[in-house]
Amino acid sequence: MAKGVFIVAEQRDGAFRKISYELASTARKLADELGDEAGAILLGSGVEGIAGELGKYGVDKVFVVDDAAMEPYTTDAYAAAVAKIVKENDPAILLFGATAQGKDLSARVAGKLATGLATDCTELKIADGKMVAVRPMYAGKCFGEVVTSTFPQMASIRPNVFPAVENAKAGAVTKVDAGLDPAQLKTKVVEVQKDTSGKIDLTEANIIVSGGRGMGGPEGYAILEELANILGATVGASRAAVDSGWRPQTDQVGQTGKVVSPNLYVACGISGAIQHLAGMSSSKYIVAVNKDPEAPIFSKADYGLVDDLYKIVPELAKECKKLLG
């Protein structure tokens, strides 16, 4: 019988990404509720040395595939290795991060294992010995509770939502040979172009400072960049701003952009179209700065300022700089 809660940890260049600790802590919590073990799968090249770190966040055992074919990530190599480890160990629950890599991989693994997957979950709970996954649908306009009838029950968790809690366990490392058949590998990574700006992706940012149509043009974003620098935030944009060509598409927050859950979302000159609100309303705190007191964004805001953003934002930057030293 399927037993245990497994995660697929995510590392880049030999270092764990934060989502891995969030996954490990979540698996620990579910495993404790079920009275089972928490296991982790770690794939990469030269990664055996970091495997034990997952123990700090509550993982009992780690299965490591340390193989040159695992670097860089390809769907084929990773999906084959994960499927093999899952078949050999038969976990009841298998969790991924809802990151770019996790989304690509989890869906392929779901296909390979012919099991159900709940994507981008914001809550996981146990009822009658089974996992119930809560996930936003329609970009958060409503939520669905998903139960998978097949095993493993798979889910991917949204970054920044589940806490990473230190809870030291054995973290015993077992090396696994993925037994890859080169014929399985159908895709080839030709190049990895690193973004050297050091900008944190919107989906992983703790603070987002976002600008909309009210910015009036691309130049205005300089004041948002300045505020973002002081706060350690990432700059986002509304669809209107992206479609006007003021900001790159990767900055777009909303139903046809990124759905984000930062601790703080500062919306500047964003009126709050439904599709935008859907993409950011699960933020813990929302600030709205807009000249129009009737703007729908105020209905979602914890703190609202009805004023010209060009007057408020520079002052806010000054104040934050004072507070944060």
Add this chain to the structure above:
Amino acid sequence: MPEKQSVMRSIPEGGHVNIVACVKQVPDTEAQIKVKPDGSGIDESGIKWVMNPYDEFGVEEALKYKEKFGGDVTIVCFGPGRAMESIRTALAMGADKGIHIDDPAYEGADAYATASVLAAAIKGIPYDIIFCGQRAIDDDSGQVAAILAELLDLPQLTVVTKAESDGKTVKVVRPVEGASFVIEAALPAVVTAQKGLNEPRYASLPGIMKAKKKPVDVKKVADLGVTLESKAKVVKMVPPPARPPGKIISGDEPAAKAAELAKLLREEAKVI
């Protein structure tokens, strides 16, 4: 004519290219979504239905592919009767024909079941490249294309902002957090479109007229010889949690208001 169903074939010089684009019909992004009181689903009354925006990028890319290599574009759609509108939209944009799996089994079909239906439909036609949207903006699950690729034993290139092909391979740019991967795969392959891949064309009036006469093969799931097995079930839907009412920071001086906000963020919300 190309040989059918051969997975390993490459496109011959001047040969016929078979391009597939999968589409889904979804509520417009401006739609208010109301959950039915019993939590069994959403209230569909008053909803304006459109082609999934990411699928539009997929259809556009399929049409560009056709412009480069010739051949034809087949639209494949699993959905209720109303979804025919989205198929016609794609035909009006320039696609050549459609397959509409119009079956009540659509209700409650999860990603696996949906991918099984699409895979069965696509197995029945020749294909060199398959375009899908990176996710549908209704259930936001983003799985169907990957499961489809698995069921057809094809490589998947997901969430791409650039795709180039020489007719035998496809090379894509796939942005991930903090980097972009340039990935190559031999055709046939499944490519999923992210915003930024292209600018979908509008259907022209003559295009709309022509679309009415283009062939759409309407099928039932049973016609495809596939048994639907949903693995994941949405047992209940709920509206999003209500946010507590917010505070408007008033005053005349922007500097004073900004100071008040910074203080609240620091001391009350504790987020900076």
